[in-house]
Amino acid sequence: MRKDLVWLFAGILFFGLLYLLNWGVKAISTDLLVWIGAFLTLAILSFLYQDNAFYKFAEHLFVGVSAAYWMCMGFWNTLVPNLIAKLHPPIVKGVLPAIAEKPPEYWYIIPAALGIMFLMRLSPKAPWISRWALAFIVGTTTGLNLVRYLRSDFLGQIKSTLIPVIVVENGSLSVGGSFSNIVIVVGVLCGLIYFFFSKEHKGLFGVASRVGIYILMITFGASFGYTVMARISLLVGRMRFLLGDWMGLLQ
Amino acid sequence: MRRQIPVVITFIVGSVLIISVFIPHKPFGQLGENFSVYFDIIAVFAFILGAGNLLRVHGNRIYKKHKDWPYSVVTVAGFTVMMIAGLFKIGGSPGITGDLTEPGSMFEDLYMYVFTPLMATMFALLAFYVASASHRAFRAKNKEATVLLLAAFVILLGRTPFGVELTSWLPDPLSFLEIPNLASWIMSVPNMAGQRAIMVGIALGVIAMALRVILGVERTYLGADSE
Structure with missing residues (x-):
């Protein structure tokens, strides 16, 4: 493990030095972000040789960054306009001025409550509460998919074959x-x-x-x-x- | 109560969504639309749950000095930096009131130069493994394997300049035998026929499973009784 980390730090240091020295090649990028992208690309490709510290570093970074990416997208694109703005419109005045003037819709307490119930999955004492939210998700998925598959994948494909x-x-x-x-x-x-x-x-x-x-x-x-x-x-x-x-x- | 109420919720939500297709008027039409929005909101909470679980697992690894724990620090650090950049819209103009993917914002930079290279290279890496796996698996051992091999070969060749050059000398009446045309025909005729058969089969399976879930026959999604 220690040897792996030494290799990793040595590699990052080497890459940093190359960036600072710029290899003496005029055409090479001087943008630090491009260098980070290149380092990560090479780190993933290094798996072709064998599992190594660079690949593990890039892989773990990918897991963390992608989880946060989807969470941020969900927060700003779904939670803010569809939940927070509905429950308390003035709070989104700066972000969504058109919605901020509308009256609150308290029905949206239901998905908020179900969402919080979902988070109870992490609770060691009452994880069963999350089943209510899960049941809602399963019910919605089945209800939507039954009709959609019947319409497009079953009837639609048969119709296209006639x-x-x-x-x-x-x-x-x-x-x-x-x-x-x-x-x-x-x-x-x-x-x-x-x-x-x-x-x-x-x-x-x-x-x-x-x-x-x-x-x-x-x-x-x-x-x-x-x-x-x-x-x-x-x-x-x-x-x-x-x-x-x-x-x-x-x- | 722990198992009955979830089954009732599934039944009501699933039934309302099906009824709303046939009676798209009040109250079913409105309920159907609301349920779809509620679904999106709860799905975001599922992301939060996933992130919480990720932090719990990697936090435990760091705390207990588990094997490879320094990599867990990388995961937590990557998550935290991306999270702060996204939630507070750092660097973007005009700050928190601006667009999340504003060019020049820290979130967008992290997406372009960390997330995209990692994701694209991870998938690109599969090209090598697919090639290696096909080398071992693609042996024309029988007639079926030969057909599979030929179809894959024509499709691969048909999308390359070499494939175009290889049969470009064919006279006009035989142009349908040119590899790009052959590849295109395979994709739009026999491939489509097979895809349709598979899609119809999957649709029947999904419909049967959806009915089982809505009617409470299938309850495995609720997990074990001991929870």
Whole structure:
């Protein structure tokens, strides 16, 4: 542990010295914030070698900073306009002048009370009180999701699959369009048949299920390829930051 | 009382939200809207709860000089600095009455030069591990694995300049075989068919689970009886 910390402090010191000396390279950034960003980027990338003090430092910093970030966003974007401003409007006069003139809405004591009940989770004596707030959250989530999924993911997707399998464009048969639509209709049906486990996958049902597996394999392959590309574009972004913003090697 | 009241709350809130879709008038419409706002407010308290728990766990580690406790100091320090910068809107013009993400404010700087590099690099790191995992897992052992491999390969190649160059010589009637066009077709036809089958399956699962929760059949979210 002590050795790790020595390495960490030595690394931070070395980076600080580089910043002060500026490496003698004119193009390199002189902005301390860019140097901090570069140090943290390199600290995370150092995990590729092995778990080390720099990575642990950056990882722990990320946990603390992100928790505070979301809390601050929630406080200023939700709690202030939707709770504090409703219960006692004059208090937000400087921040939200339009709301400050409105009369108070005391109904908002309910979410405030439920929120405080939620915090009782941390109490060693009565953590069960937090269940009331949790029940409200679960009730809202289920109520909203039931309708939303029924409407968009169930009915919406079925509706989008009910398409003509013979496509005619400019008065003549479109082979490509017809083939694509047949693949969509058959693919969705076979995919659903694969997920239907109440009947044994034998005979025609089994064949459809096998086709469903191939369709799902294409889906997983495409999703995988897409995810890899997204991650690589993030990596390219970080490299551009290191080589461009920090080192000034890219224009 | 410890378990019955939460079940009743879930039933009332869930039912009102469903009814408000079919009867979007007083009192259901208004209640449905209010419940959604209440949900957002309580969700922020959940963030506060998470932050409190984080401080408790790391505070304990520091207090008991647990293994790796200096890193817990980093977490607490990072949290405190970001928190102070955000809650008091330090550095931003015109101070606490201004915008939280005002350019030049300490909160915005911490977001741009600490939070963003850490998050983006953490996700970028996955590119290496995904590549390493696919090297081990992507072996065309059977027909299904071969199909998966080919689909991923075409999608990856179709998004690169090399993929474009590779098949750009194909004549116009065969342009549908060009790798970018093939990648685009895979994404919008067989991939969409598979995604739809999965989405319909998930939707059925969510609807069934939501009904179980609202009707009080599913109560695991309440935790253990001993609490």
